[in-house]
Amino acid sequence: MFSPRFKQTSDLIQLVHAGLNKKLVKAMDPYFDKKCHGLGVEFPKAKKKIQAPFLGWFAKTHGMLAGNIAYRLYLRLSPANAGITRSLEPSELLAVSRAVEVLYPELTITHNETDGLIEINRIYGLFEAIKDHRVVNYTCSRCGDAFIKEASQASRNCPWCALSSRVGSANYKVA
């Protein structure tokens, strides 16, 4: 059986392949470089347009939808950390980003295009913001459902209500 430490390094290598920024991988494990020395793990070139700490993408209607979907999927995958009292484990970040990618490819930034809405670095940044209370839980003033939004953002309606006049918004409802 693999040791927990080996398991974590292997998860981090998968995060590198999934496109997680070098700086963010090192934030999860400052000794990652040393551990990988000789393993031939190379960081892919960073996507210039993606800056994880900034939540500009999340302020937009479709970005908020994608972020809320990622959050709800995470609650299903890791209910033990539903309060987001700690950073995501590498395996949790992998699981939630893969779930979004597989279930909602149209909301996901792929390797070839950068004008999509969500990807692993943004998911990491979003969950850090939830942990730091920059993104908070809120109750929709229209449908009464819970959703997350930036603490500083004036929006009172959940992204599903915000999109309700558009065809297909119901397809994005994650229970």
Ligand SMILES: [Zn+2]
């Ligand atoms: Zn609503």
